[in-house]
Amino acid sequence: xxxxxxxxxxxxxxxxxxxxxxxxxxxxxxxxxxxxxxxxxxxxxxxxxxxxxxxxxxxxxxxxxxxxxxxxxxxxxxxxxxxxxxxxxxxxxxxxxxxxxxxxxxxxxxxxxxxxxxxxxxxxxxxxxxxxxxxxxxxxxxxxxxxxxxxxxxxxxxxxxxxxxxxxxxxxxxxxxxxxxxxxxxxxxxxxxxxxxxxxxxxxxxxxxxxxxxxxxxxxxxxxxxxxxxxxxxxxxxxxxxxxxxxxxxxxxxxxxxxxxxxxxx
Amino acid sequence: xxxxxxxxxxxxxxxxxxxxxxxxxxxxxxxxxxxxxxxxxxxxxxxxxxxxxxxxxxxxxxxxxxxxxxxxxxxxxxxxxxxxxxxxxxxxxxxxxxxxxxxxxxxxxxxxxxxxxxxxxxxxxxxxxxxxxxxxxxxxxxxxxxxxxxxxxxxxxxxxxxxxxxxxxxxxxxxxxxxxxxxxxxxxxxxxxxxxxxxxxxxxxxxxxxxxxxxxxxxxxxxxxxxxxxxxxxxxxxxxxxxxxxxxxxxxxxxxxxxxxxxx
Numbered sequence: 001x002x003x004x005x006x007x008x009x010x011x012x013x014x015x016x017x018x019x020x021x022x023x024x025x026x027x028x029x030x031x032x033x034x035x036x037x038x039x040x041x042x043x044x045x046x047x048x049x050x051x052x053x054x055x056x057x058x059x060x061x062x063x064x065x066x067x068x069x070x071x072x073x074x075x076x077x078x079x080x081x082x083x084x085x086x087x088x089x090x091x092x093x094x095x096x097x098x099x100x101x102x103x104x105x106x107x108x109x110x111x112x113x114x115x116x117x118x119x120x121x122x123x124x125x126x127x128x129x130x131x132x133x134x135x136x137x138x139x140x141x142x143x144x145x146x147x148x149x150x151x152x153x154x155x156x157x158x159x160x161x162x163x164x165x166x167x168x169x170x171x172x173x174x175x176x177x178x179x180x181x182x183x184x185x186x187x188x189x190x191x192x193x194x195x196x197x198x199x200x201x202x203x204x205x206x207x208x209x210x211x212x213x214x215x216x217x218x219x220x221x222x223x224x225x226x227x228x229x230x231x232x233x234x235x236x237x238x239x240x241x242x243x244x245x246x247x248x249x250x251x252x253x254x255x256x257x258x259x260x261x262x263x264x265x266x
Numbered sequence: 267x268x269x270x271x272x273x274x275x276x277x278x279x280x281x282x283x284x285x286x287x288x289x290x291x292x293x294x295x296x297x298x299x300x301x302x303x304x305x306x307x308x309x310x311x312x313x314x315x316x317x318x319x320x321x322x323x324x325x326x327x328x329x330x331x332x333x334x335x336x337x338x339x340x341x342x343x344x345x346x347x348x349x350x351x352x353x354x355x356x357x358x359x360x361x362x363x364x365x366x367x368x369x370x371x372x373x374x375x376x377x378x379x380x381x382x383x384x385x386x387x388x389x390x391x392x393x394x395x396x397x398x399x400x401x402x403x404x405x406x407x408x409x410x411x412x413x414x415x416x417x418x419x420x421x422x423x424x425x426x427x428x429x430x431x432x433x434x435x436x437x438x439x440x441x442x443x444x445x446x447x448x449x450x451x452x453x454x455x456x457x458x459x460x461x462x463x464x465x466x467x468x469x470x471x472x473x474x475x476x477x478x479x480x481x482x483x484x485x486x487x488x489x490x491x492x493x494x495x496x497x498x499x500x501x502x503x504x505x506x507x508x509x510x511x512x513x514x515x516x517x518x519x520x521x522x523x524x525x526x527x528x529x530x
Binding site for chain 1 (some may be wrong): 277286297299312338406480491498511514
């Protein structure tokens, strides 16, 4: 075949495959829009209307500043809840990850069980856990805490397993070869080499959980989510906007702080 | 037994331990503050509820077909959000990549998407519901915000990993910005883009479930909310949970498969 023909064929194939991709995506979006009765014209107009409303009406006033102490108190409660859920989950995940990792597992049976449990925990949405736990614990902080704990355990176990598998292969082998027992291997090879990365995941989950706690709070009546729901339903949009501002400050603050810590420990 | 000399002072170790200790301290403090009357009874109740929920799950107010219809709606919400979000993020991502756009522009866009990401999805949805009304439109718009922000960050990071020589060579040949984007940037980063988009689709499915439950977006999330919050039927909650787990596990494993195939 002539080189020119070959190039033409290459471009023709590429054109066809990208055309096919676009047609598929188009069909997919049309189908899903039809199912959810999504009206794109209405979406655009209401999007513009909402932006307009956001900039002209959704801002704190002097009155809403009086609510700041209360908002601060609920925000602190939410942050504590996020940290507590993450740390408890980290403890459980550490055990599950050591059992579930290819490098450190006791045997494949427990390994599979541990990974299966983590998979179930993380594939139920946090809101599902909140609804399920409400049956036993009613509305309140414990329901929120446990809902976050369950989901976070699922995520952290997966992250920790990847960390252990990725970082401690050679040192584990070296210690094993020198006759160290299982606990020694964990304590002196696995933990030192994976702890910084695990810490980084913990910091990330704390940030995520502050945001998720807002969602869980709306459903379980706790923390900052509860307060937002209260102001929102009562149409006190100025107070609600103050909450949004506080959340932005807190989340970006946590993100900046964790990035600083990450830079030092990694 | 011989003593091993102590390791020299290590700043990162000290920080790691301090942060860990601090967070553990906060956790213990919170747990002590938490008043939980008859916690052991409630935990026993929870265990019992779990058993009933997952061993005697049934459909009562819902048929299997309606459940699957709910799943289809929730998946559609996730698809729409992901597609619109990916389109927006592709444009913003190009302008946020350091090797494709001026420095001042990339930092503006990066801080802008960080700001968007700081606000929880549910708040975006509720904010838009004030003028659009609760429903699928508000949910899609609200969820799109987070999707754009997340994908802009990951897309721009993939663009930044392109070898600088490629872009330089094209620029040297007199290629315009659009030509560089379409001939070099997009083709080489197609695989990471696809895999990030699919990961976001997975996240958006769970988000869409949550928005159905908390913001009236419909779908399986709303069914879950009705079974749990309205009918108080935890056996049905169990059944719906099974459905959600099944779908999101399928999505998760296809995402892993996709990642594997793209890396080859």
